[in-house]
Amino acid sequence: MPMDIIESLQWRYATKKFDPTQHLSSEKLHTLKQAFNLTATSFGLQTISMLIVEDTSLRDQLLPAAYNQGQIIEASHLLVLCIKDHINPTDVDELFDNVSELRNTPETILEPYRNDLKVMMKSMTQEEQQQWSIKQAYIALGNLMTVCAVERIDSCPMEGFDRAQFDAVLKLKQKELKSVLLLPVGYRAEDDMFSSFKKVRKNLNDAVLVI
DSSP: OHHHHHHHHHHOOBOSOBOTTOOOOHHHHHHHHHHHHTSOOGGGOOOEEEEEEOOHHHHHHHGGGGTTOTHHHHSSEEEEEEEESSOOHHHHHHHHHHHHHHHOOOHHHHHHHHHHHHHHHHHSOHHHHHHHHHHHHHHHHHHHHHHHHHTTOEEOOBOOSOHHHHHHHTTOGGGTEEEEEEEEEEOBOTTOGGGGSOOOOOOHHHHOOOO
16 A cells, blocks of 8 residues: 555665674565666666675675775675666667567567667767666666665665775676665664654655646
8 A cells, every 4th residue: 555655665764774683585685686677767778787795705895995884794785786887789689689579579660769779879978878877777776775665674875985996896897887876785773773763854845846
């Protein structure tokens, strides 16, 4: 019911301290994987990836690059949202080949859309492509945070980290990826004082305008 969703969103907060003894089940983790993959992206061209960092020793290496924010190592898992370094015509072909296979859509129908999207991507500079992809990553972040709230998984969205250092430690260049956002996920510590703070938002009528 809608009220259940609102209650879940009231329940969530940017968790400052996780309980390192509690871990997500494989089922919960699979839900987050699916939620990421089902996130809406422009044209359905998924130029974003999600890296799940389970290895605690690897997260120890990442901690300085996250400005020593403890959630990085305390959380059950660290989700790293990444973008493609550059978008190739083969990425567009992969999308439309999947459409053709899954929907049995004739190539005569797909070809103009396939070509138009290739022209659009080619018209962008690499920086423009990356900025376009970053917007998709933020959509995925919001989707993941909502799913976490519904599943009663705690999370903490993070922009403040050294992307270059993350990319180096995680060897993302070899995967032609760049890190853009972090989302530690797990379960809040009982002594995280922020969990009891009242949520501060604008009055609903000030935030939402009806015309």
